[in-house]
Amino acid sequence: MLRVISVSxxxxxxxxxxxxxxxxxxSLLRCFTTSFSTQKxxxxxSYDFDVKGNNSEESRKTTLINTExxxxxxxxxxxxxxxxxxRLDETTENKNQxxxxxNNPYNFEEQETGLESVTDEPVSIKEFKPVFxxxxxxxxxxxxxxxxxxxxxxxxxxxxxxxxxxxxxxxxDKDVMPYLLFLKDCGVHKYGSxxxxxxxxxxxxxxxxxxxxxxxxxxxxSKESIARxxxxxxxxxxxxxxxxxxxxxxxxxxxxLTGNEVRQLATMIPKIITWRLNKIQENTLYYKEFxxxxxxxxxxxxxxxxxxxxxxxxxxxxxxxxxxNVMGLDHKRLLEWPxxxxxxxxIINHRHRYLLKVKRAQYDPEIExxxxxxxxxxxxxxxxxxNVAKTSEQEYDAFLKCL
Amino acid sequence: xxxxWAADAYRQLNGVFCIYKPTELPISKVIEKIQWNLAxxxxxxxxxxxxxxxxxxxxxxxxxxxxxxxIGSRSLLVTNQPVVTTLPDIxxxxxxxxxxxxxxxxxxxxIWPVGPIPKHTSGxxxxxxxxxxxxxxxxxRALYLRVYHVKGRFGWATDNFSPKGKIIERTTFHHITxxxxxxxxxxxxxxxxxxMFKYAGVHEDSQEAYEYACKGLVRPANxxxxxxxxxxxxxxxxxxxxxxxxxxxNETSNYFKSLIHDIGLNLKSTAVxxxxxxxRYGHFTLDHALLQKHxxxxxILDNFRMCHKELHPNKLLIGAxxxxxxxxxxxxxxxxxxxxxxxxxxx
Numbered sequence: 001m002l003r004v005i006s007v008s009x010x011x012x013x014x015x016x017x018x019x020x021x022x023x024x025x026x027s028l029l030r031c032f033t034t035s036f037s038t039q040k041x042x043x044x045x046s047y048d049f050d051v052k053g054n055n056s057e058e059s060r061k062t063t064l065i066n067t068e069x070x071x072x073x074x075x076x077x078x079x080x081x082x083x084x085x086x087r088l089d090e091t092t093e094n095k096n097q098x099x100x101x102x103n104n105p106y107n108f109e110e111q112e113t114g115l116e117s118v119t120d121e122p123v124s125i126k127e128f129k130p131v132f133x134x135x136x137x138x139x140x141x142x143x144x145x146x147x148x149x150x151x152x153x154x155x156x157x158x159x160x161x162x163x164x165x166x167x168x169x170x171x172x173d174k175d176v177m178p179y180l181l182f183l184k185d186c187g188v189h190k191y192g193s194x195x196x197x198x199x200x201x202x203x204x205x206x207x208x209x210x211x212x213x214x215x216x217x218x219x220x221x222s223k224e225s226i227a228r229x230x231x232x233x234x235x236x237x238x239x240x241x242x243x244x245x246x247x248x249x250x251x252x253x254x255x256x257l258t259g260n261e262v263r264q265l266a267t268m269i270p271k272i273i274t275w276r277l278n279k280i281q282e283n284t285l286y287y288k289e290f291x292x293x294x295x296x297x298x299x300x301x302x303x304x305x306x307x308x309x310x311x312x313x314x315x316x317x318x319x320x321x322x323x324x325n326v327m328g329l330d331h332k333r334l335l336e337w338p339x340x341x342x343x344x345x346x347i348i349n350h351r352h353r354y355l356l357k358v359k360r361a362q363y364d365p366e367i368e369x370x371x372x373x374x375x376x377x378x379x380x381x382x383x384x385x386x387n388v389a390k391t392s393e394q395e396y397d398a399f400l401k402c403l
Numbered sequence: 404x405x406x407x408w409a410a411d412a413y414r415q416l417n418g419v420f421c422i423y424k425p426t427e428l429p430i431s432k433v434i435e436k437i438q439w440n441l442a443x444x445x446x447x448x449x450x451x452x453x454x455x456x457x458x459x460x461x462x463x464x465x466x467x468x469x470x471x472x473x474i475g476s477r478s479l480l481v482t483n484q485p486v487v488t489t490l491p492d493i494x495x496x497x498x499x500x501x502x503x504x505x506x507x508x509x510x511x512x513x514i515w516p517v518g519p520i521p522k523h524t525s526g527x528x529x530x531x532x533x534x535x536x537x538x539x540x541x542x543x544r545a546l547y548l549r550v551y552h553v554k555g556r557f558g559w560a561t562d563n564f565s566p567k568g569k570i571i572e573r574t575t576f577h578h579i580t581x582x583x584x585x586x587x588x589x590x591x592x593x594x595x596x597x598x599m600f601k602y603a604g605v606h607e608d609s610q611e612a613y614e615y616a617c618k619g620l621v622r623p624a625n626x627x628x629x630x631x632x633x634x635x636x637x638x639x640x641x642x643x644x645x646x647x648x649x650x651x652x653n654e655t656s657n658y659f660k661s662l663i664h665d666i667g668l669n670l671k672s673t674a675v676x677x678x679x680x681x682x683r684y685g686h687f688t689l690d691h692a693l694l695q696k697h698x699x700x701x702x703i704l705d706n707f708r709m710c711h712k713e714l715h716p717n718k719l720l721i722g723a724x725x726x727x728x729x730x731x732x733x734x735x736x737x738x739x740x741x742x743x744x745x746x747x748x749x750x
Contacts, residue, residue: 135497217515
């Protein structure tokens with residue numbers, strides 16, 4: 001639209017084609033405005049074109065010439081647009097819709113620079129209709145196509161508030177490429193899954209990211225483990241070094257870990273770096289005071305199955321209650337395979353009761369027919385029936401329907 | 404895989420199926436889980452215009468190390484299974500799965516229960532999904548007989564009759580014998596049988612009552628009447644535990660809990676209901692029911708075939724007071740509806 005005006009100003013002649021074009025543009029604009037705001041808006045003023053344009057060709061010319069010197073239509077156009085935009089924002093806010101246009105950076109640009117660009121230079125801003133997701137833009141936007149090609153899940157990205165606007169604004173070569181190169185330097189090759197999980201990386205400066213990776217290097221993390229940490233804990237690159245250092249320091253102090261053990265832990269479960277510290281602290285307290293694990297035992301769990309410290313402690317408590325009080329396993333037995341806390345309770349429950357029924361529930365390693373926790377939990381039903389319970393799966397299914 | 408196109412499978416998801424609800428899982432969670440499983444299974448099939456099933460072996464060759472970009476290979480890691488891939492160089496990128504997201508979400512599947520059982524009760528539970536939900540009304544109005552196994556334990560009482568409540572009393576139970584318990588059971592049964600005709604809405608000594616009784620089980624007038632027990636029998640007795648087999652209509656779990664409590668009190672002790680399990684819901688038995696691990700797309704579709712045999716008008720429209728149920732009666736009369744029903748059943 002900006003272009004149209006500037007061109008018409010330069011030509012100073014109004015042939016019928018220009019007028020038709022202006023009219024078409026006007027009606028387009030009306031579609032645009034009326035679809036979102038039903039109230040009468042200021043942009044109606046510019047519909048004078050249409051109304052008068054319905055008359056003879058001469059009258060069209062005269063109205064245009066009349067309005068041109070006073071530069072009325074220009075201002076009216078922009079008033080119309082801004083008025084609409086403002087109202088648009090209002091209506092979307094009222095409906096509590098997280099609408100694409102609401103945070104569209106393009107709007108703000110136009111508000112700031114729009115009036116200046118009325119001057120003669122043609123402006124190469126592409127006008128997009130408001131859309132509800134990125135699918136409408138993906139065929140036109142080069143950046144989005146390239147992001148798609150490297151496997152970024154755009155549908156996941158647009159769920160972050162304001163993220164869709166950020167992504168649309170990006171230029172692939174200028175804004176995205178440096179980050180991809182940076183990720184490549186870190187040793188991450190699954191760009192797609194990384195960007196889908198942490199698109200906020202585009203808001204960080206490259207220096208900041210480099211500082212965070214350099215921190216890991218200074219702590220003597222190997223290249224492979226840095227790559228694993230960056231990929232598996234995508235938010236790590238968005239966390240300040242201070243926070244990360246505090247967490248690693250806490251883990252080291254709390255569990256008496258050596259430097260090597262800290263590195264091993266962070267590589268094994270990178271999520272622990274981005275997890276909230278007070279959750280880990282609460283879990284540790286719960287396992288120590290409520291479940292009765294000693295510090296040494298907790299350290300062993302941390303080094304073999306650290307996921308326990310990130311899980312919901314009440315779920316772990318229920319599993320512990322069943323294993324300890326119903327199945328009669330002491331803490332020492334549980335330490336042999338802490339991954340039992342990652343198994344769903346109903347699986348442990350059903351299998352234990354079935355073993356009781358077939359008289360094979362024998363969890364003491366010193367007596368024959370010993371059933372280890374791993375054998376109990378880490379296989380599917382068919383394998384369990386064949387190897388542990390030594391019955392057919394149909395019998396097991398029939399038993400499950402008796403519970 | 405039976406399907407090559409997700410919409411084909413989705414279109415077939417209309418019917419009645421039957422699951423075995425485990426204990427400690429509320430019915431809303433059960434529905435959520437089934438919806439989630441169905442969405443997962445359908446999304447593993449080609450859903451969008453440019454998606455095809457490709458053999459895993461073929462797929463891995465051309466793409467090489469770019470496997471991670473492929474959504475199909477991420478969802479199905481089993482070898483020799485066909486995987487879903489988007490064709491290369493598609494003309495319209497807005498049809499890509501990475502742009503549009505998963506095609507099916509949980510709320511795409513409307514699942515309603517009939518005769519829902521509460522959280523701590525396990526057993527046979529009938530559901531309708533999609534178009535199959537229209538049968539739930541018939542099933543509910545048929546007032547099927549339900550069979551329960553109710554377990555109880557003597558010696559204690561809690562504030563809400565369940566073992567999870569606060570213990571308010573402890574009692575001795577060694578004076579209780581099997582004959583005494585049997586006597587209580589038959590008293591409970593007899594008291595309900597007395598009320599049988601009253602709940603059916605006819606006078607005991609009338610001709611109507613005689614006709615009702617000739618037709619079979621005398622059912623309550625509707626599903627909102629108070630619970631009606633047709634048979635209470637002790638099938639397992641091992642102090643302090645005992646198990647009752649109860650045949651009932653319009654029952655609730657709370658009613659069973661209070662029944663166990665009352666039996667305890669009448670035996671000069673106290674008892675708590677430890678477990679309630681539904682074995683049968685009319686024609687739907689344990690054989691029909693799907694275990695939790697089988698709540699998947701293909702198993703549910705197979706289950707339709709089993710359950711739809713039980714939706715035959717002869718089985719649905721039972722009961723002594725069949726003439727009184729206008730809606731169902733119309734269904735018997737109108738040929739069109741009957742044809743529709745039978746076509747649905749024979750499918």
